[in-house]
Amino acid sequence: MESLEPPSAGNVDVRLVASSPEAARRVAEILRRCFASTEQRSYPVGTAPGGTRLHLTVDTDRAAEPARSWLVTSRSSGDGHRQTDEV
Template sequence: METQTLPSLGHAEVRIIAHTPEAARAVAEALRRCFAGAEQRSYPALDGDTRLHLTVDTATPASLDRSRPAAIRPSAGTGAHSDEI
């Protein structure tokens, strides 16, 4: 059994799989309205679908006045998780 690295305390990783990038981004945007520190990584999924990964800070509520570019941090992890290859 493979061990996964968990996100840091107070953070959660969310995986979104959708038929279109627009649908995945809409879900990600909804999460950004609730949680601060959303980090986004996008990958192609099987059959042309879109896979989007977010790391959200569950301990900090989203700021009402933050701009979208400020909500996206540089990626801390890259590539697909081992169970998604």
């Protein structure tokens, strides 16, 4: 089981689940254009062929535009609730 400990300050662990490795890589590439990040790690998921789970960590303290301006103006909802399908 994966640790549910939060990452270090300024970092966000991102978990993507996609129907194909290519779809997951496209989203990871967009995140890398906005934030410094670790190397992605991918794993097969589900019983359907091609399903992929991709993990990477992004550094929000080293954000590029447009993410930097979005982070400055965004605010947390503060409710702290998980969606029902979250692990």
